[in-house]
Amino acid sequence: MTLRNERVRKALMREISDILLKDIKDPNVAGIVSITDVEVSHDNSFAKVFYSVMADEEGRKRTEKAILNVTPKIRHEVGKRIRLRHTPELRFVLDESLERGLRITKLIDQISKGEL
16 A cells, blocks of 8 residues: 555545534434544545444444445545545445454453353
């Protein structure tokens, strides 16, 4: 990854997080949404945005649909905030690594206490 790609990646993470926090007022976005990572293509035309949601299963599904619906608005806002020749196409991917990590930690705690 080039230095330019890394700068674009960091700028996208910062701006998308800010847009989701301040500009998107969708009641279907349940819980806390955080951007965990962004992967940018070598030509900055495509970005895969990994996000996590701190909510129950139903809330995650509602949030996933809501984010899919507002993706064009998010891309438009990113285009206004970051000066690039072409705004990257955004694809949001639910990152479940935090939930898996919490589940594994809970299992390890139960084993160490002799509950399993």
